[in-house]
Amino acid sequence: MLELEARAEPSRLMSWLSPLLAVVLMLGGGLLVFSALGKDPIEGFRVFFLNPLKDVYSLSELLLKATPLMLCAIGLAIGFRANVWNIGAEGQFMLGAVAATGVALYFDGSESGLLLPAMVIAGALGGAAWAAIPALLRTRFNANEILVSLMLVYVAQLFVSWLVFGPWKDPDGFNFPQSKMFGDAALLPALLDGTRLHYGFMLAIAVLVAGHAFMSRSFAGFRMRVAGEAPEAARYAGFSTARMIWTGLLLGGAAAGLAGMAEVAGPMGQLTDKVGSGYGFAAIIVAFVGRLNAFGIFLASLLMALLYIGGEQAQQYLNLPSSISMVFQGMLLFFLLGADVLINYRLRLRRRAVGGN
């Protein structure tokens, strides 16, 4: 029978192969899911995984969806590396969107070229401010940041719906829960004509590069890696835990806030109560599947975006609820966590001992 045998040291090869193994297992699981739902698995596979890749427009939609995922995930990865578990990116995303919307509405009608940069800054600050609450409560009162950051997601959602049902409701919006549409100066320009892909994507790439530089080239990033991989060594070296918690949460919040800004100033063009569409939670999966590494996150966010769009396609062509994408995303993370066992252990065939020892 098969048994696990501890490796002398973690396998670097497996740490890269395991995400691929997880993807393969997820695709296999997908075929099973489609057949279990009484759909032709080949047809399901085509609609779900290949349709979103068929032409330039589809690919641009893929990059559009991947944008907020990349942004949220790179921010989370910085914290996760130091075992700072910010899982409230969804709320920080919404607060970033709110702050950016606030600027856009306050300067409504302005043609200034400074409006967008101001919104970018407001978005990052809004997200960081929301993440500062768990950081403060964790460092000052030792309150678990997982639970606090998560509770603040619900608070943020209710806050957004108060804004769009109340003070920020568009007076000409037929009572829909949404803000006024932003003026042109408050919208991110299109990157490719004829598509919805906007400059937020370039922003995301820039943040990915900056995140990579921070994690692998800066001393602060090094401290955080040490704290995550060898907490005792970090303590011995005198690295301040509080500072790492603040860094992890503030950077994570700022990146999620940027993603929220790019969402309202990009494809949405206004604030609605549906602004948080689960990107903040999906980004947790992206961060893990991308191995908390900038390039990995880039690939993982494309894959997760594919799953989102695949879900929409499945709704349209296969008559399945679009939440099927969440099922696939969850499966992907499960398979990854399971496959990760092979990093520290190897499978060995054990023959039943005769006579025993």
Added chain:
Amino acid sequence: MDASLFTSMLFATVVAGTPLIIVALGLLVSEKAGVLNLGAEGMMAMGAVAAFAVTHHSGSPWLGVLAGMGAGMMMALIFGVLTLSLMANQVASGLALAIFGVGLAAFVGKPYEAVALQAVPPIRIPFIADLPLIGPALYNQQALVYFSWALFWGLLWFLYCSRAGLVLRAVGEAPTSAHAIGYPVIRIRYLAVLFGGAMAGIGGAFLSVFYTPMWAEGMVAGRGWIALALVVFATWRPLRVMIGAYLFGGVMITQLFIQGSGLQIDFPSQLLSSLPYWATIVVLVVISRNANTIRLNSPASLGKPYRPDA
């Protein structure tokens, strides 16, 4: 406050606290065995949708509760295989379970979104239900409310008076020692995790079949996470879980009563609805302020994977 308002608020508080008690006590058992399962929200969502679907098709809320329990256990089993057999990180696996469970529940529940169930009549306990003020609030309740009380007493006995409970706590405090004297650590942890899943499933079933007899995506609304916070708040003690759960039930109900009272309070309902979440944060801060309280009370091996050296 007049008497009937007091009675109805007490009644509603008990109802709102019940799912929290059931779920948090289940989580308490798995945490006592050293396993931190952050996936409560996902297990509750699956329990809720499974219970709703089975109740809808079979007409029996009790079959529904069983189905909810089964669904919660299935989810917990996935978590168990990952963390106990494959030694995956418990935090990451719990988050995965939460995301996956909520997503799968939304997917499975889609056809049931426009369906309503018949309300299940409460069970009246003769004589004591006639007590003034508290009688109608406490003893004319849903069966699962009585179940939550039985669960509490049962757990008290199990954890502190039975040998099996002692073993469970030993596994959570010192898995290596428990293993050395011959207890099957991994098997005990599996059972504890499955128990947690079963209770989370029943908690979810209570929401969709008894509390609001309907299914809607996101109806668990963070109760799984609040239950996790309750266990910390309770410093892993069942009695404090009860107190905490009713406090939370009280907060949830107070904001509903204020919203429904027609009192002319100039305060937006959405912000009022965020009260329970703020309350969770405040409670966590108050209890965690003293790091020693948490360190001394939490099971020593909580969240740490264990692999017996074969």
